[in-house]
Amino acid sequence: MFTLKSNIKIIHFVALLSVFNFLFFHYPFFKFVFQNLDYSSFNGITIIISLIILMLVLNAFMFYLIFSLSQYVGKFLMVLFFIINSISVYFINTYGVILDESMIGNVLNTKFEELSSFFSFKLILYLFFFGIIPSICIVKAKILTVAWKKFLITISLTLLFLLSLIFANASNWLWIDKNSKTLGGLAMPWSYTVNISLFYVHQYKSNQKEILLPNATLKDNQKSVVVLVIGESARSQNFSLYGYDKNTNPLLSKIPNVAHFNATSCATYTTAGVKGILSHSDSGDLYEILPNYLFRNNVEVVWRTTNWGEPPVHIKNYQKRQDLLSQCKGKGCEYDELLLTGLKEQIQAIKNNKVLIVLHTSSSHGPSYSKKYPSKFENFKPVCNSVELGNCSQAELINAYDNTILYTDYLLFKVIEDLKQLKEYQSALIFVSDHGESLGEKNLYMHGLPLSLAPKEQYEIPFIVWTSDGSRQLKPNKLVSQYYVFHSVLNFLGVQSPIYDEKMNIFKQ
Template identity: 30%
Template sequence: MFPGRGDAIAAVALPMSDSVSAADAAPPHAGRRWRWPVLQLSPRTVAGVLVLWCTLLLNQALWHKLAGLADFSDPWMLRRAVMAVLVGCATYLWFMLWSWPRLRRGAWSAILVLSAVVQYYMLHYGMVMDSSMVRNVMQTNFTEGMALFSPLMLVHVAVFAGLPVLWLYRGVRWQESRGRRAWGLSALAVLLALGTLLGGSVAMYRQLAPLIRNHTEIRFLINPLATVVSFAQVTLKPIFKPNRPFRAITEGAALGSSYGAASAVAAATHKPPLLVLVVGETTRADHFGLNGYPRDTTPELAARQVINWRQAWSCGTNTLASVPCMFSHLGKSGYEGRKFEYGSLMDVLQAAGLGVDWLDNQAGCKGVCDRIPHAQADQVATPAEVKQWCKDGECLDQLMVGLLDQRLQALPEAARSKGAVLVLHQMGSHGPAYYRRSSAQTKQFKPECTTHVTSDCSHAELVNVYDNSMRETDLFLARTIDWLQKKQDQYATALMYVSDHGESLGENGLYLHGLPYAIAPDTQKHVPWVLWPGSLQARTGMKEACARSGVDQRITHDNYFHTVLGMLDVRSPLYKPELDMLATCRS
């Protein structure tokens, strides 16, 4: 019922001895006028003190959450008191696992520091430490990681972890206790904690079961056990559970009839296709000007008369979940329950004979581009381009516009003559350093939040800086469309843009993204999706008026794979016309 309960109980081990080392037994240095008060305590007692600190002071996010739940309230706070006892017992078992001599001080200090860091992000950004968030942390690059550090975080860690760690090293001397008595007392403490945890869970089952079922985020707020369990799921589970075998999906991939010399398509429209797929980052639909947002955050796209779907929903709430899912043929439910690792949309397009390329201004393509040409934008740009668009290890997305010619020309001539698909993976509106996501030209809304500690800014400043990043995306897309228009004498061009997920901007105390999908607010799942049809539509006879008539239909990332295949007239046994949102608009 509780995260980590089973793991902690199964792994509990008792220290062989409470005997002290020479360093532990050494008296305080002589000659000092003031001495730190030193207590001679057993490890199990020290563990109990530290667990009390963790339970009461390092689980503030949990207690705040429970305090606000009407279905878990009582006038005397007895339910929360019982919850605190259960959390404390589970945490005590985890501390006793690390209570071995020469290990306990370092291990307990690490647990306290980790707990303080996690609590900071829970309180200031509304994060929860599920396995998906742990994967995000592990895949975050150095620059993105540094944006999450702040002086306030260091102060928080110094207070909530530094004080107990200082006491642990300066205020505790281990009480000598050897042999069976030490074993017996430690065993008694562990059994008492285990019995209380099991008995309390059974006694409170009627209250706890609906609580956990109705508010699944609670299990991820138990600090530090939620982080421990989630980290174990990410790191240890793959060791004991073999990796999924890989299955290719390229069999039967081929170019359709519009590529043949005898095509019925008029010669004027029989140019090879050039499609740019823009994978947006952290863009929420309700701040998209084309969707009716009061602020004009998309003036450039409006001027280019793109087709804008207003009811588009993401596959996940973070890049790691959404990007591989949207390029998969399986759809959300199939992708999350898959037993094999499969190739992606890009593999099918390449196998059909088109030239494909992936250009990244983010922290990687999450496996989607592993088998096709790909590059990081700042690694293939000239020093002059990097100087113009990059600062402090991060680059504006406009850097990629200047690299489009280079990436197109780098494709093999045989494939490029049939058609090309270029993917641009944005930095977009990635937080929390939103102020780095816009240029001086697009900073239209002021004052803006100029720190990555979003909770330090007013809501108005946070909205301003986020909307400025939307204006930057609008300008980036417009310049990409302008580049495509210049290529129309050689290619039949088009652009499709869809964001991977949305973002929380302080609503209900939530910031950033990455909450479990089932409990995430719509702001993290409702995303913009636009198409500039260009001249590519003529190849397959798509009627633009028909497409515009369906902009209020509900679509999801499940439609992406099949819509792109349909736009490019690429045949595959995996293609499902019912998921191609433009299929009914083609003659």
């Protein structure tokens, strides 16, 4: 970047940092710009040139402020920025993600074992060349500071220039505002620094004490059980029940009383998707979620999970992977089949007449789709075994993903078989996914794009229902949402509540 042994003026140093930050980390930003305006027109050229100048000057200005206040803090932050930038750009280039607030939440709620599945040699190259080498240069640099008077003159003139540039582009504000969320999610390092702050501010607000819903009553003593299976990254178009040309549902397709609805998710990432499934309405407030509400109103609730990202669950019987492993035997214990361990026996041991079981799966989460199912379910071949999904053919990628759907079909079949043996219960299974998944369409992978920008693959989800013989019939709804789960479960279990909405109930009275 510069001669390590020579002294360098602070203004030259931050200018170099800004240039290298621009060159190393802003290809995705300007790729989006070129794809979304007419770059051959005078107005398009004006926007591009203005954005380049704005980015270079604004970043240099911010770096200048930081280093003028403290060189030690400045070097620490610049090293941190270049390291995180290199990792961020790898994920943006490899998976087509945008680092908006929702994606930041997705990252911060992902556990280490899931993060480790993204490890690749290409990631190491990004980290080494774009992160570590520049960081060494930053640490070794000998920077000459300036007097406060010159500092104040410099920032004043720079601010004046930036304001002039912004107002000179007043005619382009509408385009920038329209695309601000994506542009902000691709601008390094501010995409993650700003959105991490926003995430924790909003999380603090949402983690305040939940708003209790009105008290409910049970209208009968009929023994009833609902098993709610929350899918992970399952998109409806790859289920043969929805017309997919591959037979990914060989078991469910042969079971009587299985129905499916067209459905959409309220978000494209796990935390918001699961919250939507458990909530009574589309509200930004933290209202009491379904398991907490039912448990408080005398329904027995069991939560089993191999995943994470749900809102706070306040029930007595909450079982994670490690809690279930001691009871499980066989190779299936390494996968979501673990959730079915002793499930029927657990339900039979419950003395309460009203039971909700929640199984929170992880079976279709990328990028390692081929590791989400036992080998005997690898029916569709060849499969993608790389975490760098762009290195696989789309056919290999889809084959691996389809095998996870085939495995999900088996898991749901096993749950239904258990419920069939509970003759004394009226039983229902509801399977709904937290969100969908992109598999290379439009060069996008996985999920997490803002809902306003996301393709249908990321929000069109399966909503599959089975009911025991003679229990309930279903309404002929054409389209439902995740919020239908809350009211449908209340209806099936005979829970009367002032919050109940018949319009969002899938069962006939």
